[in-house]
Amino acid sequence: MPHLLHLDSSADLAGSRSRALTAAFAKAWAARGDDHTITYRDLHTEPLPRLSTPALHWAPRLRRPEETAPEADEALQQAILDELFAADVLLVGAPMYNYSPASTLKTWIDYIHVPGTTFTFDDVPSQPMAGRAAVVVTSAGGSYVEGSPTESWDHLTPVLQIVLGTALGMDVTVISTELTLAPRIPDLAAQVPHSEALFAAAVEKATTLAAKL
Template sequence: MKILHIDSATTGAASVSREVSAAATAHFKELYPDAEVVYRDLGVEPLAHLTPTTTGAIRLPADAQDDNMKAAFPTERAVLDEFLSSDIVVIGAPMYNFTIPSQLKSWLDRLGVPGVTFSYSEAGPQGLAGGRKVVIVSSQGGEYEQGGVMEHQEQYLKDFFGFIGIDDPIFVRANKTGFGPDIRAASIAAAKEQIAAL
């Protein structure tokens, strides 16, 4: 059993998603005491945005890669392999300017690999990365309906993971955290109660 814990907030100790994602990881570690926990902090150590070299390293077969792509391949592929080797993935995903943080997008860009996590056929796309539980800790200063006006965070994550074969990501929400300390605390408490029931 392997638990992958991803954080992406850049607000340090003030981050709601970090607090709740830590609670979610602790919950699963309690359920599975022998589980290995791997932690990746994209807020502190972000992955670079894709370049022609890293895109080629991720997507092209070895015989089509230039020397720079081949040199980049092990590091780039390690991000994907870390995900694929996990049974449970806990993702701290705050809303930044109505969508996800760019550093989280850079991580997702390493997961969308044709022939590995999805494929195309005449019948359309097929996800190949199912078989793991994905728990997304969503925090928002306001409250936005999934798929509604100005909400490009949770819907995007649902669509992305569905595309690669994970049709049932679990969303743990801490909303309205900007509405004052009492509402923030109540929202965090409610999110932790939701985690306890997983």
């Protein structure tokens, strides 16, 4: 059964573009049939506690003797990892907050970016998610497109590409929507039609991708 893990992290429960885009993807995924199942996790409304100890950053076999973690925290991390391992496709809603991922999403990354468990660190091959699809939906108030003066300010997309793509070996597709603050910032007013066009194109891309992944 093809299974989707759908994560959202926007703090905006009313007008979020990343939430609208992940919802469009999930709807198109579900429309493929009852065998296309979904696990949903809202990292904003039900935030994970931040990592209690750096021991959790390492696979148990790579920890030093003094690096221990409370049993309950180990169990929570294992549950988060099992949720990821069960996914054929990972869908991540990622708003840009201060040029980087929302802290709630960053915390989820802290749980799943584990040397020796989700990516190979020593001579034991450890990349269980390799080759599976990850769809990253980014949403930013400004613009960080290639060639723009603020291109290098985007510390959201690269982090997700490095962790999910380079480290975990997943096949990452980024669906981005930008200039979402155009209707609100007077200097960006002329960009409103462009912002709307970007969003419409992103909806189309999400829907098309969900129908074929």
